[in-house]
Each structure stands twice: as C-alpha cells, then as structure tokens.
Amino acid sequence: MNSSDPQRDEVAGVEASEIDALAARVMGPVVTSGDERYDAERAGYQTTRSHRPDIVVGATGPADVRAAVAFASDHGLPVAVQGTGHQLSAVASEGGVLINTSRMTGVRVNAEAGTAWLAAGTRWDQVIHEAAPAGLAPLSGSLPTLGAVSYTLGGGLGLLSRRYGYAADHVRSLDVVTADGQLRHVTEDSDPDLFWALRGGRDNFGVVTGMEIDLMPITTLYGGGLFFPGESAAEVFETYLQWTATVPDEMSSSVALISFPNVPALPEPLRGRHVVHLRIAYAADTLGASERLVAPLRALHPMIDTLREMSYPESVTIYNDPVAPGTFEAGTAMMGELDAIAVRAILDLAGPHVPVPHIVELRHLGGRLAHPPAVGNAVGNRDARFLFNVASRLERADITDVRPAHKKMFEAIAPWSTGGRFLNFMNGESDSEQVRSAYDPKDYQRLTELKAVYDPANTFRSNHNIPPAVS
Numbered sequence: 001m002n003s004s005d006p007q008r009d010e011v012a013g014v015e016a017s018e019i020d021a022l023a024a025r026v027m028g029p030v031v032t033s034g035d036e037r038y039d040a041e042r043a044g045y046q047t048t049r050s051h052r053p054d055i056v057v058g059a060t061g062p063a064d065v066r067a068a069v070a071f072a073s074d075h076g077l078p079v080a081v082q083g084t085g086h087q088l089s090a091v092a093s094e095g096g097v098l099i100n101t102s103r104m105t106g107v108r109v110n111a112e113a114g115t116a117w118l119a120a121g122t123r124w125d126q127v128i129h130e131a132a133p134a135g136l137a138p139l140s141g142s143l144p145t146l147g148a149v150s151y152t153l154g155g156g157l158g159l160l161s162r163r164y165g166y167a168a169d170h171v172r173s174l175d176v177v178t179a180d181g182q183l184r185h186v187t188e189d190s191d192p193d194l195f196w197a198l199r200g201g202r203d204n205f206g207v208v209t210g211m212e213i214d215l216m217p218i219t220t221l222y223g224g225g226l227f228f229p230g231e232s233a234a235e236v237f238e239t240y241l242q243w244t245a246t247v248p249d250e251m252s253s254s255v256a257l258i259s260f261p262n263v264p265a266l267p268e269p270l271r272g273r274h275v276v277h278l279r280i281a282y283a284a285d286t287l288g289a290s291e292r293l294v295a296p297l298r299a300l301h302p303m304i305d306t307l308r309e310m311s312y313p314e315s316v317t318i319y320n321d322p323v324a325p326g327t328f329e330a331g332t333a334m335m336g337e338l339d340a341i342a343v344r345a346i347l348d349l350a351g352p353h354v355p356v357p358h359i360v361e362l363r364h365l366g367g368r369l370a371h372p373p374a375v376g377n378a379v380g381n382r383d384a385r386f387l388f389n390v391a392s393r394l395e396r397a398d399i400t401d402v403r404p405a406h407k408k409m410f411e412a413i414a415p416w417s418t419g420g421r422f423l424n425f426m427n428g429e430s431d432s433e434q435v436r437s438a439y440d441p442k443d444y445q446r447l448t449e450l451k452a453v454y455d456p457a458n459t460f461r462s463n464h465n466i467p468p469a470v471s
C-alpha cells in the first residue's frame with residue numbers, strides 16, 4: 001500500500017485488506033470510489049460514458065496487469081481496460097476492476113526490420129514521431145491521439161488502409177495477460193488460435209501489454225481536404241461515389257457532412273455552417289498522378305482546398321478530428337455499393353434542416369482491405385464497400401433527441417447496408433446481435449469456442465462481449 005492511499009472500505013464483497021494487498025503488489029495506484037484520484041483514473045476522451053468500476057488499477061507495466069487480472073479472476077470480478085478512453089461501452093461502467101494502461105507508453109522502432117514495438121497505452125502520434133526519422137510510417141487512423149494498441153486490436157482503419165489493409169493485418173507478435181493471470185508472448189507459431197482471435201477480437205481474450213507491428217516505407221503522401229458548402233452536398237457525395245470507383249488502391253478517402261459549431265477557433269467559412277469535408281490520403285510510390293486523380297473533385301469548386309504533398313507526420317491534419325475530450329453519441333454500419341438514392345436517404349436526415357446536428361461520414365473501403373491478410377485474423381466484413389458513421393456532439397443536442405434521430409438514419413440506410421458493423425466505431429451498449437455483426441459468421445463461432453478455452457468464466461466481459469461457447 002502506498003503511503004498516499006486512504007483507509008479503504010470493503011467493495012464488491014472484497015475485504016479492504018485484500019485490496020491493500022493488491023496495492024502492495026502493484027507499482028501504480030490502486031483506487032476505489034472513495035479516493036480523490038478515482039475520477040482522474042477513469043477519465044478518458046469519451047465523456048458521455050465513463051467506467052464506474054469498484055477498483056481501478058493504474059498499471060505501470062505487465063506485472064501490474066498480471067496482478068490486477070489475477071485479483072479480478074480470484075474474486076470473480078469482471079475486468080475492463082482503458083487506454084485513452086476513445087471508445088467506452090456502457091456495459092463497462094458496471095463494477096469490477098478497471099485496468100488503466102495510460103501510463104504504459106513506449107515505442108521501440110527497429111528500422112532494419114521495418115517494425116515497431118508498442119506498449120499498451122501508446123498513442124499513434126508517438127509512433128508516427130518515432131518512425132518518421134527511419135523513413136517509416138504506421139497504419140494510423142484519422143485522429144493521432146488514439147490508442148494504437150486498442151485501435152489495432154479492433155481492426156484499425158487508417159489513412160493508408162486501401163493500400164495496406166487493416167492495421168490488425170500487420171501485427172507480428174503480442175504480449176497478453178490472459179484470464180488465468182499468465183503473461184504470454186503470442187505469435188503465429190506459438191499460439192495460432194489466440195494470435196488469430198486477438199487481432200479483431202480485441203479485449204475479449206486478455207489485456208495486451210505490448211505488440212510488435214509492421215511499419216510501412218512511407219515518408220510522403222499527397223493529401224488534405226476539400227471543403228464545400230453544405231448546399232452542394234448531394235452533388236459532392238454523388239460525384240465522390242462515382243470517383244471512388246475509378247481510383248487505384250493507393251488512394252484512401254472519405255467524405256463527411258459536418259454541422260460545425262459557431263466558434264472562433266474555426267476558419268470563418270466553416271463557422272456555424274453545414275459543410276462537406278472530403279478527405280484524401282494518396283500514398284503511392286511516386287506521387288506524379290496526384291493532381292490528375294483529384295481533378296474531378298476539384299472541378300466541383302471547393303471553398304477551401306488544402307491538398308498538397310506532405311510528410312507522413314503532417315498527415316495528422318487531414319481529418320482534423322477534435323483532440324479535446326467531449327461527449328458524443330455515435331453509430332456505424334458497413335455498406336455495400338451506394339447510389340444517388342442512398343445519398344439522398346443519408347442527406348435527407350443530416351442536412352441543415354434537421355434539428356439535431358450530426359456528422360455523417362462515408363469512408364471508402366475495398367482495395368487491400370477486401371483481401372484476407374497474409375496471416376488470418378478475426379477482422380470481419382471485408383466485402384463491404386463503404387463504412388458509414390454518424391456522430392452527434394451532446395454539448396449541442398440532447399441524447400433523447402439524438403438516439404431516435406440516429407435510429408431513423410440507420411433504418412433509412414438499411415437497404416444499402418451489408419448488416420455488418422466495424423468494432424472500432426461501435427460506441428455505447430451493444431447486444432449480442434450487434435457484436436456478432438462485426439464478424440463473419442464462421443469466425444464468430446470460432447471466437448466463442450476460443451473464448452471458452454482462454455476465458456471460460458468470461459472475466460473479460462466489460463466490452464462488446466463475445467461469450468464463451470457452451471459445450
């Protein structure tokens with residue numbers, strides 16, 4: 001027990017002396033709800049929901065994670081994990097032990113092998129910064145402050161994804177603490193089943209304390225954004241959809257209709273307006289074709305055009321996702337081919353005339369994402385052509401208005417949806433049908449069978465849960 005730890009009471013039927021014994025075994029803080037550090041230990045990017053665990057362990061390394069998992073298993077308590085808190089699910093808020101990995105940061109780049117080892121709580125901006133001097137880049141996503149390990153375990157759809165596939169397709173090894181409290185170094189050769197399940201099954205099989213990933217030989221790309229007035233949304237979305245059918249795999253892109261707040265921090269043309277934001281990341285070996293490729297989009301006369309050659313570290317500006325924590329409600333659906341009627345269905349429910357401000361986004365899939373990786377994993381829905389996301393900031397709208405508005409939107413787009421979902425964008429509570437939809441049916445069955453082997457008591461259930469198969 002640290003000298004700063006207060007007197008504790010029994011929690012969740014666990015004697016205070018046992019919690020003190022856990023605190024004595026771990027280097028980081030062990031905090032219960034009466035402790036003034038409790039709120040800071042469970043705080044994350046997403047402020048709509050927060051974990052309300054019985055006990056938080058602020059892990060400093062694998063030994064702390066082992067102690068926390070073993071303690072939870074011994075007492076029959078569920079384990080939740082939090083890195084940077086970008087995707088808290090509501091079920092995670094109910095009791096148990098929360099392992100906060102935010103202190104476990106660290107990156108080791110192996111320039112010769114073209115790989116990096118990342119600790120559990122490492123953010124993408126750290127990896128990008130460490131990899132760039134070696135002429136390498138990770139398969140990072142739209143927001144550089146995302147937790148790299150959790151993002152990768154959940155699939156990882158990044159700026160270079162149509163060229164290289166999901167981030168989960170480029171994991172070489174994982175260090176994971178499983179429900180029995182063991183720390184395992186997992187590779188394709190050592191534990192093929194667990195290696196398969198963790199890459200896509202994420203937090204259902206253990207707490208990953210570190211992973212080795214491939215880096216890509218990318219120093220420069222052509223990218224940025226084109227901004228159009230919301231009034232031209234239908235034309236821009238339709239042209240964008242036609243354009244995606246013509247581009248090479250090196251071109252990754254998305255389009256969003258965004259309702260911007262009227263705040264001085266934004267450039268004047270965006271303040272308080274509905275705006276179409278088209279995002280481009282073209283990463284080919286030579287960038288000579290860039291301008292020609294984007295010409296059909298530029299022909300739509302954007303009011304702001306930031307497309308240019310940039311270094312990979314500068315690519316963190318392409319999406320301009322908000323870095324500051326906030327409260328939002330979001331949903332996701334995998335889509336098949338889309339046409340003008342689909343665009344109309346989306347825009348009818350998202351435009352300036354609707355009372356609830358939304359961000360609606362289509363990310364172009366296909367390319368390498370559509371192919372199975374060299375070493376198979378559990379990431380599903382590879383046949384989808386687009387990913388649809390909707391998010392609404394709850395600072396600007398009431399949850400009781402947002403939820404029915406999102407529901408209506410998903411009903412409207414249902415004819416074009418594959419029925420699948422992308423795990424990384426599944427926010428809030430999920431039922432078993434929703435979790436199932438993140439995987440291909442045979443893979444889901446295999447995941448439940450492996451869950452019965454590696455976590456038969458479902459200790460890792462404070463998540464989008466895959467239950468153990470019943471034999």
Ligand SMILES: Cc1cc2nc3c(=O)[nH]c(=O)nc-3n(C[C@H](O)[C@H](O)[C@H](O)COP(=O)(O)OP(=O)(O)OC[C@H]3O[C@@H](n4cnc5c(N)ncnc54)[C@H](O)[C@@H]3O)c2cc1C
Binds near residue numbers: 147150151155464
């Ligand atoms: C603004 C924004 C932009 C985003 N952009 C992208 C994008 O471009 N591409 C994309 O693929 N995703 C994107 N995401 C989704 C993001 O990748 C996921 O939310 C990811 O899980 C975030 O990880 P985190 O550590 O930041 O979040 P956390 O909320 O801390 O963790 C999310 C989940 O991962 C699990 N987890 C965390 N750490 C571990 C661990 N060490 N071992 C096992 N499980 C763990 C937790 O149980 C939790 O359920 C975005 C999210 C936001 C909010």
